[in-house]
Amino acid sequence: MYKGGETDMKKRSVLLLVVVSMLCGMVLTMVFNQLPDAAGPDGGGTGLLASIGKKSDGLEQDEAEKLGTALEIIESNYYKDVDRDKLLDGAINGMMEALGDPYSNYMGKVTAEQFSESIEGSFSGIGAEVTSVDGYVEVVSPIKGSPAEKAGLRAKDVILSVNGESLQGLDLNAAVAKIRGPKGSKAVLTVKRPGSESSIEFQITRDDVDLETVTSRMEANGVGVIEISQFSLNTGERFAEELKSLESQGMKGLLIDVRNNPGGVLSVVIDIAGQFVPKGELIVQVENKAGKREEYLSKGSSKPYPVALLMNKGSASASEILAGALQQSAGAVLIGEHSFGKGTVQTSFDKQFDDGSLLKVTIAKWLTPNGSWIHEKGIEPDLQVSQPDYFAVAPLDKKQTLKFDMNSEDVTNVQIMLEAVGYEPGRKDGYYDRATEKAVKSFQSASKLKASGIVDEQTAKALEAALIEEIQDPGNDTQLNRGIAEVVKEIKSQASNK
């Protein structure tokens, strides 16, 4: 584990948000309330949904008998006790798996609830993003306006126990399950704060907490940056707020950042894209099984300032709809890496079940304005920009000392780190040569460690700490900086054309 490192922390925070929000992975949901018999939609989509919910037959007699026979055989003969509900859930999971579509899933009650929270962009809890550090649950940050923030919980606080139950030894998901709870319920947190000897107790009443899916800031040269972490139901409104605020500050160009954004609600991304695509032009097309296409056209208008979009291989689904729409219908430049490649639309069916379970089923393809299906292909950026290699470097195994003439992946990682913090190791292929040894010695001298040329635990930790500083330095976010530079260039070009 990468103690406190931002690369890892970022991953782990995302992991946690996965628990809290995007538990079900890449998603592009059409939200509409189904009638109990799945007869039709009542909102969200329109004509296309007429094809949704056409009734097919349930189980035929012989089909029910075969499934029943299998169930009987298992229950009567298996060498351990069998949970019948698990078998039935397994049967539905198995049907979904038979489709061979990773985006069609069956969810039991608990998972279904988390999925709904993800779509809604809010959940009930204390509202703290947490991560796991050396087996301890550490607060990354309390969410703005949340019960946790109001109670005074701070970043770096370590949560030792909840309502008397220790979190020690639990994995992050299990710990989060204990911290969360229904609105109105009380969580008594015992917390160890860095710098204070004794532990502190917090009484926090859980409440509905909005996930922060949109953040913005104004960069130099009048470039506004809006980061969208996922497209939840409340993301459209939040985006409009942030955009308005940036515009009122005199923004001259906009960079939208959807890196690592796994997707969300179709109507929300259409709404956001509509703020940049000229009225009446295509945002996205949705094609059903029969090949019938539904066109989603912009009801908004284009902006007078240039717009660019930052994406990477974690940008999926709704993020790719936004990328396609901005590129093909709004003339925006796409910057960064090839996107994920998910070109299908799902919808949820839960009213048909009375036990809280839910089926998420792929109901359609979506196509970009020019009619291409990017599924399993992704979208190519106009400007290919990668992050420095050290953004993705793995933490070192502190148990092993590394030295001259060794050869391993850990040596590669040390070499990448050395280069990142300014000590040229000569090579980055995992062979610990004399040049690498020299670079280690230089780093050790500068870090006031014994210049042994050997990477022991202390040196490894110092190297990682130095690396984290580099990663945290916004100046090193190559993609972001290239994106901002591109917007600046377009602002200038626009000005000179006037």
Place this chain on the structure above:
Amino acid sequence: MYKGGETDMKKRSVLLLVVVSMLCGMVLTMVFNQLPDAAGPDGGGTGLLASIGKKSDGLEQDEAEKLGTALEIIESNYYKDVDRDKLLDGAINGMMEALGDPYSNYMGKVTAEQFSESIEGSFSGIGAEVTSVDGYVEVVSPIKGSPAEKAGLRAKDVILSVNGESLQGLDLNAAVAKIRGPKGSKAVLTVKRPGSESSIEFQITRDDVDLETVTSRMEANGVGVIEISQFSLNTGERFAEELKSLESQGMKGLLIDVRNNPGGVLSVVIDIAGQFVPKGELIVQVENKAGKREEYLSKGSSKPYPVALLMNKGSASASEILAGALQQSAGAVLIGEHSFGKGTVQTSFDKQFDDGSLLKVTIAKWLTPNGSWIHEKGIEPDLQVSQPDYFAVAPLDKKQTLKFDMNSEDVTNVQIMLEAVGYEPGRKDGYYDRATEKAVKSFQSASKLKASGIVDEQTAKALEAALIEEIQDPGNDTQLNRGIAEVVKEIKSQASNK
């Protein structure tokens, strides 16, 4: 792919036998005919099976409705056409998966047939073991007494087409499916034989072919070696034949080789073990869900000569029963590697389905004579002996040229190969240093290649060919030789005690 290399060929032959026989992996089967309603056994096992087939209820109304609703939702809404039979098979697969037991499986008709052939130790076809070499189907060896052998098919023959259908470009499984067919049907094979210019045609009438699961030979010093590749229904009889033959040749000690033997039929291994375990002593105990134990006692007697068993991490299930019985009840020495660790018994249910499908369900644990459950643990050998590392080396990527100062897994493999064929590379960690270069040059000179010190395609092929010779040399089978030496030692010790 490792062209013609024995390691790989051996793997691929095994792979093929998987197709022909052990398609369903590790298995320990209790064979008995179930009544259509699974009411009881009629052979094979005894008292324990009274617990098999106690009837439970089929699908309840609400359960059938939930499954039916899921099926309806999928059929009505999924964005592609859906094969209803696949969904139902998926449902049963899903139930089996919910058990979390890799040995409980649902098989459709074709897989079920192959499984039955595996249990029976015979199949219908031409009877040639084949492998894939550079995309061509090459005969490894025709099975003794098979139609293929009678027709004159030989090792190294390449099968180009069957009944006019080319095998080129098919994967091995697909090619085998074309070669096989029902008893009495004709296969016209077009074959390219090494050394002959034009292709040859063979007309072969397919027949039932017995898999050769037992082979034996007499080594020096009167040590007999019997290799069992799997425990099929006909393996017991074949084992008795081979044992009798060795004994009639004056065998003084026996080494049984169950390396890479994935298991088979419970009654068969009990029968084989019974030839070495003193009468009335425990061979294996089978424990059902309720904790009730069935003891299987030897009806045979111990042998006057010493017996040892050779096993490795591919020795599973019935092989481990044999290992446990011989070690704990017959005083045999276990030699080689830690065994696989599969301590459960399965049985098949197919009479309940009228469409040829089959459920293989784990019905019990088995315990060694001293009562230990080796599941997921395996059995420790008395003498730990590993094969040389080059037995497991991966083939080289011929597209890449390897040279001084490079660093990769392919370099590691080159170094392992160099050492195996007698050119000490200095290191085996993947760094191509001067010593490795020197070893490559020496190898090249000895092989009449240009001594460039660079591993190009030609050198790589020569190196692999030289390695294959080493692997094919029985003198290098460290485990086997140690096993034979151990038996010799025991023969001597027995003689001196007399």
